[in-house]
Amino acid sequence: MIRYVYGDQLAKFPHLARTMFEDRADQFRTRLGWDVSVDAEGQERDDYDDLNPLYVIWETASGVHGGSMRFLPTTGRTMVNDHFVNLTHGVPFQSPLIWECTRFCLSRNTEAGTAAALMLAGGEIMQGFGIRHFVGVFDARMVRIYTRIGAAPEVLGSQGEGRQAISVGLWEFSEAAQKQVSRVAGVPLAASRSWFDAAFGTDVPQPFISAA
Amino acid sequence: MGFLEKVLQLDDVIGQLECAEHLEELQSVIEWLRDHYAVDDMVYHWVSSNGTQYGCGTYDPAWVQRYLEKGYLRIDPVVLGCYQRFHPVDWKRLDWSGKAARAFLNDAVAHGVGNQGYSIPIRGPNGQFALFTVSHSCDDAEWESFTEIHRRDLILLAHYFNQTALKLEPGRTPEPTQPLSPREVETMTLLAVGYSRAQVAETLSISEHTLRVYIESARFKLGAMNTTHAVARAIARGQIVV
Numbered sequence: 131m132i133r134y135v136y137g138d139q140l141a142k143f144p145h146l147a148r149t150m151f152e153d154r155a156d157q158f159r160t161r162l163g164w165d166v167s168v169d170a171e172g173q174e175r176d177d178y179d180d181l182n183p184l185y186v187i188w189e190t191a192s193g194v195h196g197g198s199m200r201f202l203p204t205t206g207r208t209m210v211n212d213h214f215v216n217l218t219h220g221v222p223f224q225s226p227l228i229w230e231c232t233r234f235c236l237s238r239n240t241e242a243g244t245a246a247a248l249m250l251a252g253g254e255i256m257q258g259f260g261i262r263h264f265v266g267v268f269d270a271r272m273v274r275i276y277t278r279i280g281a282a283p284e285v286l287g288s289q290g291e292g293r294q295a296i297s298v299g300l301w302e303f304s305e306a307a308q309k310q311v312s313r314v315a316g317v318p319l320a321a322s323r324s325w326f327d328a329a330f331g332t333d334v335p336q337p338f339i340s341a342a
Numbered sequence: 343m344g345f346l347e348k349v350l351q352l353d354d355v356i357g358q359l360e361c362a363e364h365l366e367e368l369q370s371v372i373e374w375l376r377d378h379y380a381v382d383d384m385v386y387h388w389v390s391s392n393g394t395q396y397g398c399g400t401y402d403p404a405w406v407q408r409y410l411e412k413g414y415l416r417i418d419p420v421v422l423g424c425y426q427r428f429h430p431v432d433w434k435r436l437d438w439s440g441k442a443a444r445a446f447l448n449d450a451v452a453h454g455v456g457n458q459g460y461s462i463p464i465r466g467p468n469g470q471f472a473l474f475t476v477s478h479s480c481d482d483a484e485w486e487s488f489t490e491i492h493r494r495d496l497i498l499l500a501h502y503f504n505q506t507a508l509k510l511e512p513g514r515t516p517e518p519t520q521p522l523s524p525r526e527v528e529t530m531t532l533l534a535v536g537y538s539r540a541q542v543a544e545t546l547s548i549s550e551h552t553l554r555v556y557i558e559s560a561r562f563k564l565g566a567m568n569t570t571h572a573v574a575r576a577i578a579r580g581q582i583v584v
Contacts, residue, residue: 333482
């Protein structure tokens with residue numbers, strides 16, 4: 131299932147959080163060879179993890195991290211504006227309606243459909259919170275995966291070679307893409323919505339004054 | 343109103359908000375906006391890390407007084423549900439199940455606060471936190487349609503209020519106006535001279551999708567509610583020359 135967890139809520143999911151930061155170390159340092167910080171416990175964290183971001187995490191059937199991504203609004207500090215404006219034609223994106231998505235990570239052992247389930251969750255965020263665009267920083271090889279699951283980003287630019295290649299891209303919401311991604315993920319739209327509601331609350335019919 | 347007197351438009355009022363030099367001006371802007379959106383109440387509420395509060399809005403002053411006296415800041419599910427967050431919240435989705443929360447709710451309703459609400463948390467610099475809220479009395483269907491239509495406007499307004507409030511904070515040096523990057527200047531200039539979006543995208547050799555993101559970002563930097571307004575602001579600020 132998908133969990134939506136702010137940084138200050140990770141302590142409620144210790145196992146999930148630990149395996150997420152371990153899988154990030156495995157993906158970004160071990161497999162991609164990026165110059166990232168990995169602590170003595172084998173967990174990868176960067177400065178943006180200190181900004182209380184919103185993590186979207188696929189929890190596998192056995193209760194561990196299967197994949198994740200991290201969101202921050204572009205009204206504050208973001209990786210793309212701090213480090214990659216050379217890939218956005220020099221435009222720092224800034225708006226409460228544009229969120230940044232970084233550290234897209236898939237565990238080696240996760241279920242098929244994990245990447246699609248995460249993209250489906252991205253669509254829930256756009257619909258649920260009125261967000262118009264995501265700007266993503268991802269390893270360039272992800273473009274193939276995004277395209278295969280029906281959620282291809284508009285790639286603005288890439289830098290680096292081979293495993294080290296990094297791309298910046300844009301997503302916006304489309305009803306058709308959301309349905310396609312739902313099929314590839316093997317997750318019905320209703321299930322996806324119920325996970326979103328589990329994290330952010332369900333509409334309780336008004337007037338709730340009768341609760342008195 | 344005099345025959346030739348200009349009827350204020352949303353864009354004019356947002357301009358007043360940006361130029362405001364006193365809190366009283368924020369108050370008159372929020373009252374105008376409350377009427378413009380035809381809701382019962384609209385409130386901007388800044389909570390600093392030491393617990394001091396500050397803001398403007400249209401709630402009954404008796405309710406504001408009561409809120410402060412009772413220390414409702416520590417109970418209010420809206421504040422608790424929005425603190426440290428950056429997603430907008432419909433009040434229906436908050437947790438009102440606790441005894442203290444229910445008592446608070448009853449008190450709020452008794453003081454005329456509507457049964458529907460939509461709150462937008464704002465994370466400012468250095469841990470600054472503020473909330474922008476609209477509330478109203480109506481049924482669920484009417485409220486859903488209102489928030490669906492206006493939520494993005496409200497999110498932008500929330501941030502524009504906060505930017506002005508930060509500017510008015512005593513002892514604070516105002517942050518310089520966010521400059522547009524050369525690419526954004528080109529985009530706004532082409533729109534200003536009447537190019538369609540498709541023509542602008544073609545001229546800049548970018549997709550219309552990318553162009554939409556440029557415009558969205560420029561709109562926020564210019565403190566505007568829509569593209570037309572953004573173009574006018576860019577000209578007025580001298581950021582583009584047509």
